[in-house]
Amino acid sequence: MRTRLVDNFATAPAIAEVFSDGAVIAEMLRFESALARAQARLGMIPDSAAAAIARVNRFEAPQLAEEARESASLAIPFVRALTERVGGIDPEAAGFVHFGATSQDLLDTTLVLLLRRAREVLAHDHNRLQRKLRSLSGQHAKTVMPARTLLQPAVPTTFGYKVAGWFGAIQRSWRGWSQAFDEGLQLQFGGAAGTLASYGARGPELASALAAELDLAEPAAPWHSHRDRLAVLVAHAGVYAGGLAKIARDITLLMQPEIGEISERGGGSSAMPHKRNPSGSVVVLAAAAPVPGMVAAFLSGMPQEHERGAGGWQAEWPIVTGVMQAAGSALNALANTVDCLAVHPDRMRANIEATGGAVFAEKAAMLLAPRMGRTAAQSAVAAALQAHTLREGLSELLTPAELRDLETPEDYLGAAEALRRRLLEESD
């Protein structure tokens, strides 16, 4: 299924496909046939019924979306349609479709199954991205550039360390998100309101069998109106997307021609032939922008009434799948972008030099402080910065050796390389 033009750049092809109608119906059918198999295995329904149900492995149901609006539940028209199809195969089996289950069992577990697929698509792009960041950091371990705070050059750093910072954040967020997937991808199976009463005493046994059929973890209890695990999953998507957007923002800023320290392969302009735009980063930022609002929407919907919410629960699908698609779109765009990033070490060094020594002001102040006190040192440095270069301005106060090395970026990198290595190692 193609994504709609108006949804640019809120999704991307592979992650959109995970949530296509075909995929949704396939996972719904997977749930129903797994339920029937588990029930047959426990002797709750005839084997022949399970076999008939399993035979419905495709589904064309263009009217499902509209029918779902009537009952506020996609499950109701789906079960009706599936029952008809099963009845066409084996009339007796029709009575055993969705046997004893409730809409929410079907819909929540389907969402979980879809998220399991989404995780694979996301993992693929995350691995691409982190590998590239890791190697980029290594390549530029010694490439000096200005670190910037509040968009002002501060002190020298290395591009390798900057990239390691990006890498570290993304890796930590991915670990958190992975844990949230591990904990969130659990079977929902509770019957009408979480007691599994329609199965008498055998509900838990059936739940275990169903979880095994679907290869899903089984929670301590159904989670009808307790959405904390999904909330954590959605929130981690938001944190991860925030990390992607941070990288993209840095790229757009470094790619300003007046700074020119890196460049994307870039996209064009419909009006201006010369433009080389940070198109990839822009897609990342555009995709990530709505995510915080979606996270808020999910959290706002958590106070769900009693054993199944009236509104909050039914609002979840577009939010959860929207967050996954947005994060996936941003991730895909960033992985592609970082893959083709050109780095310009000459401009980085030139931008250090263009500060007239200002990025060494702290260094100078630290040299002078022990000799004249910190306040006097800072005043002396501030005065020196009025001169053409800091070196000139401090020619009376520093030793010749100090002056010679004063504006050597490599001499004022502190622990950049050690910290860079730690960030990479932490995530091995």
Next chain:
Amino acid sequence: MRTRLVDNFATAPAIAEVFSDGAVIAEMLRFESALARAQARLGMIPDSAAAAIARVNRFEAPQLAEEARESASLAIPFVRALTERVGGIDPEAAGFVHFGATSQDLLDTTLVLLLRRAREVLAHDHNRLQRKLRSLSGQHAKTVMPARTLLQPAVPTTFGYKVAGWFGAIQRSWRGWSQAFDEGLQLQFGGAAGTLASYGARGPELASALAAELDLAEPAAPWHSHRDRLAVLVAHAGVYAGGLAKIARDITLLMQPEIGEISERGGGSSAMPHKRNPSGSVVVLAAAAPVPGMVAAFLSGMPQEHERGAGGWQAEWPIVTGVMQAAGSALNALANTVDCLAVHPDRMRANIEATGGAVFAEKAAMLLAPRMGRTAAQSAVAAALQAHTLREGLSELLTPAELRDLETPEDYLGAAEALRRRLLEESD
């Protein structure tokens, strides 16, 4: 274009259609041919070129969405594809496609044209809804029921007045939203960065001609990175949706069987044959739930860099069209729901009676206060409420006539009817 199953209930058929790919491309073509016509009229391009451009009135471009990711702009592949098609008709005309314009002119104005269509769909359902609320209020001008504060019965009111409150909020919000549409549906036309320099001195003249061709208002200046009008439009959608959700919440609460004062036609349950669910209201609440987060996303994206933002602008389409669809879905569901609402005046009166006079406690306290002071009066009433009914509890303190009327709801409606009428009249 069908809506995706995962997007249930975030959109609805008619409003989804407004933002279908076909509609998007149609409006993009409308912009380009209007631009060409206006330019031909002003002698900027040959008439023949305008004619050739106008001849491309359909478009199949399944790859547009993906190409747009490359350039971070749907306009670029669209203009390229249109240029090819025009070139097939008249090679010379190809050079005059999108002549002197910029991507943002095309995309922003297309969004405006789509919103103009959305407004019509919304207005249709709003009119249905407000008419029904108005008549429902009239029918139940004398139907007494308990007003409730903090979910506790407070004093009597009428269902007609309650509905008038719903009606008033919706009408006010609609007026605000309408004004936002009036002010927001303006041409965007500024060339590469808002100066219209590619048209020399004739830019403003061309802008006026183009606005006339499109029947759009013309702003004082292009609004590349000033998104306040769109923001207001989106925010009003949020306010309106909040009003819809308030009504839906009240319906779900009144429809609790223990209260049972109104009922929807209702939807069923896949597990429980007896259930009559507030399905319509649930769809309203589900559709409206993500809107506040989308409004926040739009507002967060407003600080767009310089003359065209790098991320914030490109994030807008899914947000703006998402808000319109969500509000439209909620509106459509509520209009349908209110259309089939059953009201149960007997249960309303019974619920008043079941309070044992508690909803007349204020009335009793107001009667007693002049005689014994307010504090004593409130204590007396509180004590009286421990009796079986308030009337019994106060039999020593009130006159027989007062006692007789004490628990007559019609006697303690205050200005309910006057205020009901005012709400309806205000919105005539």
Next chain:
Amino acid sequence: MRTRLVDNFATAPAIAEVFSDGAVIAEMLRFESALARAQARLGMIPDSAAAAIARVNRFEAPQLAEEARESASLAIPFVRALTERVGGIDPEAAGFVHFGATSQDLLDTTLVLLLRRAREVLAHDHNRLQRKLRSLSGQHAKTVMPARTLLQPAVPTTFGYKVAGWFGAIQRSWRGWSQAFDEGLQLQFGGAAGTLASYGARGPELASALAAELDLAEPAAPWHSHRDRLAVLVAHAGVYAGGLAKIARDITLLMQPEIGEISERGGGSSAMPHKRNPSGSVVVLAAAAPVPGMVAAFLSGMPQEHERGAGGWQAEWPIVTGVMQAAGSALNALANTVDCLAVHPDRMRANIEATGGAVFAEKAAMLLAPRMGRTAAQSAVAAALQAHTLREGLSELLTPAELRDLETPEDYLGAAEALRRRLLEESD
């Protein structure tokens, strides 16, 4: 009352003062004494009672906040405390405090009265800001600079036009916000649940008298659980704050030393003596950042149950006053910042020149297109941009006169000046 350190920069002194405890209590007392005066005038309570109530014009009640948590209402302990104080003056009058009114009448109207004061503080700073922007735009009507799209230089513009764009957005948003204040600052007075039943038939008459006493507009009906007007007021604060943040973002970007086109008076750094930070703009951005989330919170709370919400309503005070303070803090910081902005026309021109003619690429393509077709023209220009300057690259294709003027920014400003004037005039 000082603002808390942790709330930096979410509020600012003058706007924080509007919402101080002293101000809150003063407005609560204003409501109660106005109510008593209106009731005395209508003969509902003795003149002496109104006089006694009016005499309580100060209040020390350090325990109010905590007591409010007990009853989920600040009104209840306040009315209790006021009743005690009035009783100390005139025991009989105590029974007429808050006579027939409800908590919500007091709290909502107090909020409205506080917002009326907030509006004055905001208007003061808005006027400062808009005046300064207007004059800055005029001073730099002819100061050329690069317009930038996606953070890349696009074509020339003027700083005056850029500032006019800022000005126009702020003025439009202010007008919208002002209208929202006009419509939102209305009396809330409905008694227990909106029927004014405690006043018998005289409720509307009393409401009018009370509105007159408070110099507030009177709505068609009480608005207990219909919060649309407040929502619009909050949303417009969000739109306005978004406009402020856009200006601040542009300033931070233009103040990057590599661009250096404007500078703030700036703040220092605790580590680096040389730093000149965009401190004012940073405060603007920091203050504005949480506003969208607060707008979402307000909108999410709109579906309030029946005649008084259980949670949504009680959540409003911190949100509404938080939005006003955040917007006020951002506004105050921006007005101060713009007041002291240094503009560097030489750097603006130098940045145009540093593009090697790239910002004139569109101009060149427009010159060449009529001669060689648009596609060929764009290719020729793209090729020419590989040369040292565009002028060199096009020396074979343009006439000497065209070449001479090619890279003159003043020659490619299009309608910048006309549009600048329109923006200023529109807001006269």
Next chain:
Amino acid sequence: MRTRLVDNFATAPAIAEVFSDGAVIAEMLRFESALARAQARLGMIPDSAAAAIARVNRFEAPQLAEEARESASLAIPFVRALTERVGGIDPEAAGFVHFGATSQDLLDTTLVLLLRRAREVLAHDHNRLQRKLRSLSGQHAKTVMPARTLLQPAVPTTFGYKVAGWFGAIQRSWRGWSQAFDEGLQLQFGGAAGTLASYGARGPELASALAAELDLAEPAAPWHSHRDRLAVLVAHAGVYAGGLAKIARDITLLMQPEIGEISERGGGSSAMPHKRNPSGSVVVLAAAAPVPGMVAAFLSGMPQEHERGAGGWQAEWPIVTGVMQAAGSALNALANTVDCLAVHPDRMRANIEATGGAVFAEKAAMLLAPRMGRTAAQSAVAAALQAHTLREGLSELLTPAELRDLETPEDYLGAAEALRRRLLEESD
């Protein structure tokens, strides 16, 4: 420091105290003296300087908040003021205040230290709440009540199981939040831009010493503009608050007099003497309502520029401390509320009976399905529900024994008790 009246109910006394000015300054001083001690231990500054710095253990600085607005940093006026005070004790020591550190080291680490204190306050109330929920669940393991879906009675459940569901969600969320605290409470120490260059090669050694002094975990590298750990901490607060609000919503709904299954000790009304409001739950809902928007605000601010953001970073304090206070206020109110909850098992059973057997419809359908097919069974049950009671309606179709037990709630609880135990055990 008292909380402001307008901030009701966004904070509560104990958690507000954690973020009082006194506490903020105390933690800032703790950082500076720990830094000095660590530096003295490593021989970087004289012991006497460290001793002098440690002697400044109180601080009155009413002008700090305002000065912070000038420099967009609370650290700058704080360090200046501390330096003055230290200079008053030992002029030489003044030069060693905040030696080599940067504003962000101080501010981020102070925030972490404040959060460590907040965690204790939160843990205290969480423990109260979870203990009470656990015991409440145990007391009512056999108390039957209607489970409700979409606000409609569905099937029987037990109040003990319902409470166990609340308990389970809160415990899971607390575990997640605790882990987020464990991972988020880390030292920030990077010098001007994360390289620790001012300390030459000894930066990492000093960082370790400082972490030890403060008893904080030490991260792999400074996290100037990588805010993922804080984001996770904030997001988990949102998830936890959502769980609190879910419980509070259920309480408000169960406390509707028409349902009357539980009641809070309750608060009064300023107008109605009889009202017993769900005041505690209302405070919970009011406090929790703005949290999702704050989470969104934090996430939106994550794309921070380069090595220190210009706006996004400075926006964090009010958001992070606001989230903690809001969650803490909700938690405190809920712990108090649950402590005094009255449960009404008679009303619960009566509400089951009042459904006329409808909550046993699923049970009946499951009995009949094997005999007549599911569709026929559901039709038969639906028809039977039109009779006075389900039992009557099915008198022809079920056996006498089946009829006798049909409407016994205890006979249709399924696995409620087993699942209840699992939820409690899982969290031991």
